[in-house]
Amino acid sequence: MSKGGFERSGLEWFSSLPACLLLLAVVIFSTSSDIHNQMLRGGEQLWSGYYKLRMDPVQPTCDPDPDIDAAVEAELAASAEADDPMAALLGAEEKDPADVRLAIERSVTDCREAHRSFENLQQQLSPGVKAYRAVELFIADLIAYGLESQRFILVVLVMLCAVTATLTRHHIAMRAMETRLDYTVSHTLQTIANAMLLGSSVIFRQSTLGSDTAVSSEELLLHNFWIVGFACLTLASLYRLLRVPRDLEPGGNLNKAFLAVPLYTVMCLISGTYFALIGHASGIGIYLGKMMELSDMFLNVGLYVWVGMMLKQTRLATLVFNVFRPWRMPPELLAVVAVLVAAVPTAYTGASGIFVIAAGAVIYSELRAAGARRHLALAATAMSGSLGVVLRPCLLVVVIAYLNREVTTDELFGWGIWVFLLTATMFALVALSVNRQSEFNLAPSSEAFPAMLQALKPLVPYVLVIAAVVLFYRLALDVGVDEFSAPRLLPVIMLAILVYEHVRLKNRKGRASGEVNHQGLERSLRGATNDTTAEIGALLLLLGLSVSIGGVIERSHIMETFPQSFDSTWSAMLLMVVILVVLGMIMDAFGAVILVTATVATIAYASGIHPIHFWMVTLVAFELGYLSPPVALNHLLTRQVVGEAEVLAAQQETGTFYQRHERIIMPLIAMGISLILVAFVPLLFYGG
Known part of the structure; x- marks a missing residue:
């Protein structure tokens, strides 16, 4: 979980640029579905029966003007030649000429209607229809490609970010690597675990090929992606093992060294050993493959982390805290306010751990700047994502409803509000009653309220930017903000905020009170994606091994x-x-x-x-x-x-x-x- 050893430089985009493009591709693919739905509706409004015009009509092969009398005679003659003597013994009746004529006349009517429909469709196929159809079908193909490639995007994203987390020593562990022994033990076990992942994936591929079930080319390609990814991860951990940083302390304690081993490594060693002992060496590969069944969910996790890292690059969190500063709240009360305010973005980031990674640094720094003691700030940061997981539109609740037919999202979110109120009340009571070390003297309302209103003014443009994006999705794409649209809408909102700050602040120099310098759109996006790659690698690999x-x-x-x-x-x-x-x-x-x-x-x-x-x-x-x-x-x-x-x-x-x-x-x-x-x-x- 430590940073360092592999300082980022001009080569940082070799990992973060592909990750940025992959995350943007996920947003584009998911948004293209909304665009396609609107294009289908628009096509139907512009040209009635547009769904029939999406493909070139095929001219009917039947004859619309046949000789009906000749057709009746031919049908009767063919029936007489095909008569079976046994059918006569069983009492089968001969065809009635009137019935034959009626059937042929109906088929002629249907044939003429088919020809008329073909001619009408041909007339409606104007150049405008063809141009509109070409765009609509292109988007339909893009959606189909996006759905098919989701699993591959997830594998590449996980492996790319996991390698980055390994090279930057950013995996999640009980403690950081401080000594040479910590480093050696940690990276030795990482290398063993990564080799175990590689071996399990290879065995899983071979067992799949050896089974009686046919293996599709896409499934085989997915196996190859896992193998190549784990091979790169193994080489990365081996490289780190051989390149010991010079800034580490000599010596070390073995017990403490084991605490520096990443959690994903521990999980891999436990599950890999268990599966090997029961003769199921491909077990880890199989359970990692199950990630693909919920690839959209894990990609949403990556998007939420990216959103949080972009939030960290903006002034938004600082401006929100500025609203409460005029009241001169004691640190304990400010911690309660921070945790309560954090509940809303937590609900949009899907799980408490994701939110802590995404916005924890901002919350901690703001609480410390407001005078909160370290323990209080750390407690509030760790708990900042714990209250909002029961609120709409939390991804975790959506997954629960998806996997369990006994409950619905409306039911869970409805009761979740009451659970949120309970947990918020408990945290407030504990924070304000146990070990309160500050006087509860708020600023007079006559003094604080005008300052609070003044602090709200800088937030107005941000609200307008957010409202503009939300309204665009609502009016242009008929998409509201809910648990299903949030993963693709929030990145667009954050990108819009970064663009706004780039345009608004690019000519400002110096540091205003309570603000941070804006470094420009490219640097902000690059910094956010740099942080995202390592965090996604640490988190998604941990999620995958947790499934194992x-x-x-x-x-x-x-x-x-x-x-x-x-x-x-x-x-x-x-x-x-x-x-x-x-x-x-x-x-x-x-x-x-x-x-x-x-x-x-x-x-x-x-x-x-x-x-x-x-x-x-x-x-x-x-x-x-x-x-x-x-x-x-x-x-x-x-x-x-x-x-x-x-x-x-x-x-x-x-x-x-x-x-x-x-x-x-x-x-x-x-x-x-x-x-x-x-x-x-x-x-x-x-x-x-």
Whole structure:
């Protein structure tokens, strides 16, 4: 999870430029579907029956003016020649000439209608129709190509960014590499794990070719992409192993060195060893291949990270914080406001970990600038993405509804609002009551309110830019902002904001109060994509190996050791809470949802737990798991984005036990109480 060792230079676009183009391609392909729908509607409005004009009409081959009498005689003669003597013995009746004539007259009528339709279509095929049709069919082909290439884009993006994360030492681990021993142990195990991934992919390809099922060329090409990608990743980790940086401290402790091993490496070694022992060496490759079944979801994750990194390049977050500064809030209250405000963008980024990576650095720096102590700022940053995962249009909730027919997005989002209010209240109570170290003296409203209104003015252009993009999508493409359109609409909004800042601020020099210098459109986009490549590589590889760990749990039949149903919903819920928190500690959200759907959910339903109640508990339990040691993924991601130095500085601070561990304890108290209430209070009304 450390940065360094491979400083970016003019060669940075060799990784970030392809990643930028791939992410733009995903946006274009998904937007082209909206454009195509509108073109079909527009074509129907301009030319009635346009759907018939999309292809050149084929002239009918039938004769519209036949000799009906001759046709009747020919039909009767052909029927007489084909008569079977056995048919006569069985009482079969001869064809009635009147019926034959009627049938032929109907076919002639149909034939004439077909010719008239062909002539009408020929007349409607004007040059304008042909030009419009050419564009519409091109977009249709583009959409088809985009849908077919999604899996390949995902593989290339994952491998490209994973290699970048390896070269920049940016993978997610329990601690950074500080000594030579840390570095050697970490990269040795990374190389072994990457070689294991390569071998599993090769074996999976060979077993696929050796099966009786026909293998398509696209599937074979996908296998080759995985193999080439893992080969490059293995070489990258081997290169880093042989090129030891000079800035590392000599020596080291072996126990601490193992904590510097990336989480994806640990997951790979565990799952790879398990699959090898049971004689299923292709297991990792198979479960990584399952990522392709949800390729659009994982690509959306990449888009959300990109959106967050572009947000970090803008002044938007700083301007939002400027709105609250006139009130001179104590740090604890400002932390609460920051977490509450962060809930909305979290809902649009799909999962708490994604948001922490995308905007955690901005939140931490703004809280520290406002006077928040390090532990409080770290706690708020780690929890900044935990409240919004139940709000519309969170991608994680959409995946739950997609995988489980027992619930719908409307039901989950409807109850999610109440869960959000509960968790927000708990965090506010904990932050403002436990270890509050500041006086609660807000600025007078007569002083703060006018300053707040003044601080809102710089936000007006941003609101107008966002509104313009949203209105364009609504009016031109008939697309609103929801859980399905957000992944393709948000990158466009952020690009529009970057363009606005480029035009508005390019001639400004110096640093205004509370603002950051804008470095221009190209540098901002390049900086955002540079950060995105390493973060996507670390996150998506972790997501993929998390799916593999889910496969280990599934194949080991651990869940079958538990009762498949409980007589008491209270006992069932207690077990569900424990299992779900543990899964949240060791797996990412999307991989855990897939595993829970296949295993734990069925036990919960059979035990009488309502599906909506179960999934609300699941979401809160996952968030508690991401904040719980020993892994505490959201804290690791916080360290990833704010820097190792800040976390070490916080750990060296003195005080009571709570003060020295506030960044861990505060989120645990808030989410722990919330989980207990969400899990067990509803059972008072329907539990048995």
